[in-house]
Amino acid sequence: MAIDVLDRDSFRKLFEENYNLLCNYINTHARDWELSEEIAQKTFVKLWEKRKEITFSTSARSYLFQSARNTLIDHYRSHKSASAHAEKYADDLGGSDEMVFDDDHQILVTQRIAWAVDQLKPKTREIFLLNKQEGLTYDEIADYLEISKRTVEYNMKIALLQLKELLKGKI
Amino acid sequence: MDRLEDKILQYIISGKAGGDDALEREIREDPSFDSSEYELLKKIWTESDQLKDYARLPHDQAWQQIARQTGLEKAKKIYPVREWLIAASLTGIAVVMLYFLMRNPFVTHEALAQEEYILPDSSTVEMEAGTIIRFLKPEAFSKADTRDIYLEGKGTFDVVTDAARSFRVITNLTNVEVLGTEFIYIARGDTSEAENIEGQVRFAINDGSKSVVLNPGDKVTYDGSDMNVVEYEPPPPPTTEPQNPISDTRVTIADLIDILDYRFPVDLEFTSTVHYSSVVVPVSINTADLNTLVRQLQENPSINIEVANKGQGYRITSLSGVDSGLQANYTFQMYEAGIPPPE
Numbered sequence: 001m002a003i004d005v006l007d008r009d010s011f012r013k014l015f016e017e018n019y020n021l022l023c024n025y026i027n028t029h030a031r032d033w034e035l036s037e038e039i040a041q042k043t044f045v046k047l048w049e050k051r052k053e054i055t056f057s058t059s060a061r062s063y064l065f066q067s068a069r070n071t072l073i074d075h076y077r078s079h080k081s082a083s084a085h086a087e088k089y090a091d092d093l094g095g096s097d098e099m100v101f102d103d104d105h106q107i108l109v110t111q112r113i114a115w116a117v118d119q120l121k122p123k124t125r126e127i128f129l130l131n132k133q134e135g136l137t138y139d140e141i142a143d144y145l146e147i148s149k150r151t152v153e154y155n156m157k158i159a160l161l162q163l164k165e166l167l168k169g170k171i
Numbered sequence: 172m173d174r175l176e177d178k179i180l181q182y183i184i185s186g187k188a189g190g191d192d193a194l195e196r197e198i199r200e201d202p203s204f205d206s207s208e209y210e211l212l213k214k215i216w217t218e219s220d221q222l223k224d225y226a227r228l229p230h231d232q233a234w235q236q237i238a239r240q241t242g243l244e245k246a247k248k249i250y251p252v253r254e255w256l257i258a259a260s261l262t263g264i265a266v267v268m269l270y271f272l273m274r275n276p277f278v279t280h281e282a283l284a285q286e287e288y289i290l291p292d293s294s295t296v297e298m299e300a301g302t303i304i305r306f307l308k309p310e311a312f313s314k315a316d317t318r319d320i321y322l323e324g325k326g327t328f329d330v331v332t333d334a335a336r337s338f339r340v341i342t343n344l345t346n347v348e349v350l351g352t353e354f355i356y357i358a359r360g361d362t363s364e365a366e367n368i369e370g371q372v373r374f375a376i377n378d379g380s381k382s383v384v385l386n387p388g389d390k391v392t393y394d395g396s397d398m399n400v401v402e403y404e405p406p407p408p409p410t411t412e413p414q415n416p417i418s419d420t421r422v423t424i425a426d427l428i429d430i431l432d433y434r435f436p437v438d439l440e441f442t443s444t445v446h447y448s449s450v451v452v453p454v455s456i457n458t459a460d461l462n463t464l465v466r467q468l469q470e471n472p473s474i475n476i477e478v479a480n481k482g483q484g485y486r487i488t489s490l491s492g493v494d495s496g497l498q499a500n501y502t503f504q505m506y507e508a509g510i511p512p513p514e
Contacts, residue, residue, distance in 0.1 A: 023226070024225055110224075121432070133225075164212055
């Protein structure tokens with residue numbers, strides 16, 4: 001893709017489709033949501049400013065993720081003296097291979113599952129997320145929602161069945 | 172779900188998948204076993220653990236930041252203006268306002284939200300947001316021959332009786348005159364509408380061409396040319412329609428939701444505003460037809476339900492029960508197990 005065709009609308013589209021994903025990806029390294037959002041925003045700003053100089057060798061998404069990783073490394077390097085933690089991450093990230101961002105990337109799989117979970121019926125979704133996101137056991141969910149454990153299990157099974165249909169061929 | 176599917180799902184959600192060799196072997200040896208479906212289920216189960224670290228972040232603020240930094244959304248230009256010029260203008264405006272305020276014999280009040288306003292004679296007006304009233308300042312108001320209120324918007328007036336002075340509400344084209352009563356008056360542009368609540372009121376066109384006396388419950392509208400009076404008709408006596416049979420089945424709201432969801436997985440949709448509760452209600456759950464069942468739920472005095480139509484079914488946005496201390500005698504588990512309800 002020639003970067004010089006990136007006009008305002010396609011840039012906005014790229015942002016809408018990738019901002020959340022990019023933040024979540026950065027956070028897998030940074031473990032700091034505020035920093036992750038800051039890096040993601042810097043990455044988009046950099047992309048827009050350099051849109052006429054860059055050519056994509058892969059996809060726009062891969063470019064974004066590679067660029068975000070480099071921005072994060074730069075951030076850590078500039079804070080090296082302040083934190084041993086930052087130094088370690090800068091070395092780990094900087095030392096690793098060029099990133100390949102393919103369709104099986106963990107964060108893309110998680111995003112697709114999150115999308116599919118959003119399609120579930122509200123009650124089933126609530127029960128599934130209480131277990132998978134909040135880490136509650138079935139007994140705890142039953143107590144919390146004042147329902148039987150069997151109803152919780154029934155909804156977990158329904159959730160899994162529906163997720164399978166929604167995600168077939170996608171993960 | 173069939174027997175094998177149920178066994179697989181139970182095995183996976185138990186968190187033991189991959190750990191119980193005997194059970195896994197049993198599943199895999201079933202003639203209808205589908206390996207790819209099984210692996211997909213296991214993958215979804217494992218990968219969904221990552222949701223713990225996944226966040227849905229708001230986009231709008233981030234986009235605004237980016238748009239600002241890239242110049243995609245230009246900041247509004249502020250033209251340099253001498254501060255003294257602004258100060259002088261503001262002072263000038265203040266002086267002019269003060270002059271008119273001191274000369275103006277009227278009090279003008281605009282309701283920013285719905286409110287009850289007390290007039291100088293202690294009559295009250297309940298004003299809808301955006302409604303404006305205007306009347307003489309209190310001293311002049313109490314000495315005037317008539318108590319005149321100018322109205323734009325909607326007001327419900329409760330007028331204190333004063334046998335010597337009538338109370339008039341005047342709008343652009345019409346007015347209502349009373350001695351003491353309660354009525355609603357709406358005026359928007361050239362259209363007026365009055366409804367009398369208590370006593371008698373006289374509704375008239377300001378030029379004196381037409382007038383009508385309204386009794387309690389009567390309504391009148393005037394659109395600038397035609398006056399239309401609707402006289403109050405008492406409601407017909409209640410008919411004795413057959414009531415819903417009182418059911419002997421008593422379930423919690425949580426079980427009722429589960430049973431309905433189980434019975435009509437496609438035609439009934441529950442929104443996230445529907446919440447489980449342990450309140451027990453009497454209800455007929457075996458009604459065969461969904462439309463009749465929904466109607467019965469709506470007519471059930473123990474149930475509060477909000478329903479909207481959606482395609483071929485219904486969307487339930489609220490379902491709660493009136494707690495009357497009943498004990499449940501039927502559950503979703505009994506229903507799922509095929510035990511008939513006691514009705």
